[in-house]
Amino acid sequence: MSEKFVRAISADEIASGGMKSVEIDGKEIVVCNCGGTFHAVQRRCGHMNAPLEMGTLDGKYLTCPMHCAQFDVESGHAISGPVPPDFGGEIPPPVFGEYLQNVGMLMTHVRTESIRTYVTKLEDGWALVAL
Amino acid sequence: MKNVSMYTLSTCPWCFKTKKFFTERKIKFTYIDYDTAEEDVQKKILEEVDAYGATGFPYVNIGGVIIVGYQPQRYLSALGI
Amino acid sequence: MNGKSRKIALHYFFEKVVRPLGFKFTPDAELMDFLLEQEVVLEGKHGVPFCPCQPLRHDRTRDMRIVCPCIPFHRKHFDAIKRCWCGLFVHTDVLDPDTLPQLSPKEAGLE
Numbered sequence: 001m002s003e004k005f006v007r008a009i010s011a012d013e014i015a016s017g018g019m020k021s022v023e024i025d026g027k028e029i030v031v032c033n034c035g036g037t038f039h040a041v042q043r044r045c046g047h048m049n050a051p052l053e054m055g056t057l058d059g060k061y062l063t064c065p066m067h068c069a070q071f072d073v074e075s076g077h078a079i080s081g082p083v084p085p086d087f088g089g090e091i092p093p094p095v096f097g098e099y100l101q102n103v104g105m106l107m108t109h110v111r112t113e114s115i116r117t118y119v120t121k122l123e124d125g126w127a128l129v130a131l
Numbered sequence: 132m133k134n135v136s137m138y139t140l141s142t143c144p145w146c147f148k149t150k151k152f153f154t155e156r157k158i159k160f161t162y163i164d165y166d167t168a169e170e171d172v173q174k175k176i177l178e179e180v181d182a183y184g185a186t187g188f189p190y191v192n193i194g195g196v197i198i199v200g201y202q203p204q205r206y207l208s209a210l211g212i
Numbered sequence: 213m214n215g216k217s218r219k220i221a222l223h224y225f226f227e228k229v230v231r232p233l234g235f236k237f238t239p240d241a242e243l244m245d246f247l248l249e250q251e252v253v254l255e256g257k258h259g260v261p262f263c264p265c266q267p268l269r270h271d272r273t274r275d276m277r278i279v280c281p282c283i284p285f286h287r288k289h290f291d292a293i294k295r296c297w298c299g300l301f302v303h304t305d306v307l308d309p310d311t312l313p314q315l316s317p318k319e320a321g322l323e
Contacts, residue, residue, distance in 0.1 A: 061221055072221065077214040079221045083259065112213065142250040142264035143298065144243060145314060165267050177269065184318050186286075187266045187297040200297075200314030 003119060003130035008040065011127050019062070021053040024131060029118060031127050032073050034060045038127045039073040040120045046071065046078050046113035069112045076117040082107065133194030133210055135160035138176050140188045141167055145201035149189040152203055158210070213256065219248045222261060222280075226301075230281050234291075235301040238309045247300045251280055265298035292320040 006024055014020050014033040021030050021043050028043035030053045039060065045052055050066035057063075062071045067082030092100060119130040135153060139146035141164045153160045165176055165188065180190050185199040193209035223237070230236065238244050250264035262268060263278040277285040283296055290296050294303040295312045302309050317323055 059224055061224065070221065072214075072217050075214075075217060077217040079214055079218040080255070081213060081259075114214070140265060140267070142254060144246050144250075145265060145298070170270075173267075177267065180267075184323065185316055186289075187263075187316070199316040199319070202313060202315075 005119075005121065005123075005128040005130050007126045008120075008129040009127050011038070011122055011125050014038075014127070017057055019053045019055075019057050021051065024129065027131065029129060030062075031120070031129070032057055032060075032062065034073065038120045038122055040118040040127070040129045041071065041073050041076060042116040044115075045069055046115045047082050048107075048110060052115075067107075071115050073117065076115045078112040078114045081112040082110075132158075134192075135194075135210075136192045137162045138180065138188055138190040139164050143188055146189045148201050149191060149206075152201075152206060156212075215249070215252050215256075218252045218255070219245075222248055222251060226281050230283060230301050231304075233281075233283050233287075234304055235281075235283060235296070236304045236306075238295075238299055238302050239307065240299070240309050243299060243309070247298055263296075263298050288322060289317045289320065292317075292322055 008022050008024060008029065008031050009020055014031060016033050016035050019030050019032045021028065029040050030043045032039045032041070034057065041052065043052055045064040045066060047064065047067055047069040050064050052062055052064055055063050055065040060072055060074045062073050069078060069082050070080035071077065072079055091097065121128050135158060137149065137160060139149065139162050150162065163172065163176065165173060168176070183197055187200070189201060191198045191206065193206060196209040198205045198209065227237065247264055251261040254264065255261040261280045262275070263280055263282055266278040268275055281296070281301060283290055283301065293312060293315050294306055295301065295309065297314070299309060299314070302312060306312065
């Protein structure tokens with residue numbers, strides 16, 4: 001069975017260490033340039049669906065901008081869940097504090113799932129993704 | 132035979148080695164794993180180790196001589212072996 | 213959460229932090245693997261990779277001092293014994309970590 005590769009983005013559009021979101025056939029994908037090696041993952045965070053291309057990429061580790069869940073973009077594995085909010089011992093004002101408690105309570109039931117990866121290769125200056 | 136007691140952590144490999152040291156020599160000892168102990172026990176342990184000035188485990192007491200860290204040679208000296 | 217991948221990730225992140233401090237991962241691969249595994253467990257439990265060989269005090273200010281790599285908070289002590297407390301990191305010139313005893317600050321002549 002041969003994979004169907006599609007041109008996702010021109011390789012020189014993403015600097016080393018950078019990411020860019022593309023949409024192919026209705027699929028939202030983030031293409032990552034990990035020091036010259038390209039990887040592609042689903043755009044939505046496996047925690048609460050935030051857009052991953054707005055996060056940070058360190059080597060092959062992507063940190064989501066919303067709650068800092070972390071993913072290995074090569075395998076798609078979720079390697080760290082969200083970081084809970086912390087106020088360093090300072091007590092927030094009562095109403096806001098209650099709000100945070102409720103949100104916190106809802107969030108503790110949310111699991112961080114691994115994200116889908118797409119086989120990626122470079123060809124003729126293009127990053128190709130197999131859908 | 133000197134009384135041997137220690138405070139250890141269930142996550143610390145040096146604490147395993149310390150327990151193994153005494154077990155292999157068939158020397159009886161008591162221990163408390165700090166991380167799995169009740170809060171009030173943890174508080175007492177911290178008071179004791181802080182008073183001594185220890186910052187990490189294992190914290191071993193051999194007949195009143197305190198040895199912090201995995202130090203087999205000092206265990207032998209303290210035991211008089 | 214994938215523990216094995218997390219271990220590899222911690223190794224990647226920590227390496228970059230400890231190098232400028234004059235430290236490297238211990239050449240004792242078995243010890244390194246065990247300690248990183250314990251840190252993954254501690255991170256899973258507490259949300260932060262704490263040192264597996266120092267006590268958690270349930271006091272944020274003091275507990276942050278044992279978040280791995282905790283070298284900056286114990287610089288004098290660890291430089292004197294050429295290793296961090298749990299032995300995950302050693303000075304870059306150390307070839308045989310078995311020769312480095314686990315000395316408290318007092319025993320290292322720092323108090």
